[in-house]
Amino acid sequence: MKNTTTVKECPKCGCSELGKGKHSGYSVMSPVNKMSLGSNIEYIICTQCGFIIEGYVVKPEKFKGTF
Numbered sequence: 341m342k343n344t345t346t347v348k349e350c351p352k353c354g355c356s357e358l359g360k361g362k363h364s365g366y367s368v369m370s371p372v373n374k375m376s377l378g379s380n381i382e383y384i385i386c387t388q389c390g391f392i393i394e395g396y397v398v399k400p401e402k403f404k405g406t407f
Contacts, residue, residue, distance in 0.1 A: 347393050350386035357387045369397050371406045378402065 349356045362382045370378035379399035383392050397403070 345384050345394055347384060350389060350391055350393060352391040353386060353389040355386050355388035358393065359385050359387045361385050369403075371403045374402075374406050376402050 345358075347358065350358070360382060362380055367381065368378035369381055370376065379397040379402050381395060381397055383396075384394040385392055
């Protein structure tokens with residue numbers, strides 16, 4: 341499954357213009373108790389009020405076996 345969303349509007353303000361953003365620099369999610377560089381985090385964001393609607397790691401497979 342690719343990181344897709346079915347959300348069509350912001351649940352906070354109702355705006356239908358959504359955008360996609362990501363953390364930059366060293367802001368990666370790292371697995372617990374596993375040697376890995378981790379994965380970038382991407383977000384679906386409302387372009388009107390700035391509410392973060394969804395967040396997910398780009399490479400979820402890096403977190404297998406960590407729970």
